């Protein structure tokens with residue numbers, strides 16, 4: 597079983613979806629620790645509810661970004677993890693750390709990348725009257741919301757969608773797709789070729805870069 601760390605900054609609804617999938621054995625892995633940079637993140641309570649070890653590394657306690665990254669690196673090394681999931685983790689990580697864990701660290705982002713890296717993705721999709729919105733799961737590099745794409749979940753924006761409705765619909769997609777992708781990574785059905793930067797899919801997954809349409 598793969599050793600997984602989930603990193604969060606806030607509510608942790610995706611964390612809970614991952615925990616439930618692990619408990620239901622839909623993910624061939626175990627969450628060995630939840631790390632939060634925010635001591636007040638509600639996700640910490642969610643982790644505790646399921647008796648998962650938590651670690652707070654408060655970025656405000658570090659004067660330099662590198663020092664925060666170093667503290668994080670120490671813990672990840674100590675835990676000897678196979679997979680690091682950034683699920684609503686709102687800090688940018690530096691080159692050293694992202695390089696060291698390249699191919700092992702994935703991020704969840706609420707847009708159809710390369711559209712809308714950064715914040716306020718839902719508002720941008722609505723304001724631009726986009727036809728589609730969605731989520732992306734990608735390997736992490738030091739560039740914000742970039743890095744080889746693994747999977748996307750796509751929804752049609754409905755006429756009566758406002759921000760709240762859209763966020764709720766996007767969350768549903770995230771809670772469904774992220775655990776599935778994590779499981780494929782744990783089974784080595786998906787992995788990154790770190791030299792070519794290509795995401796590799798085993799034969800049993802039928803598409804190269806799979807986009808899933810959701811009808812919620």
Ligand code: GRF
Pocket residue numbers: 604606607608609610611639683684685704705706767770
């Ligand atoms: C998710 O929508 C994720 O895509 C974004 O932040 C949100 C985190 O939600 N980066 P939660 O903390 O998992 O509930």
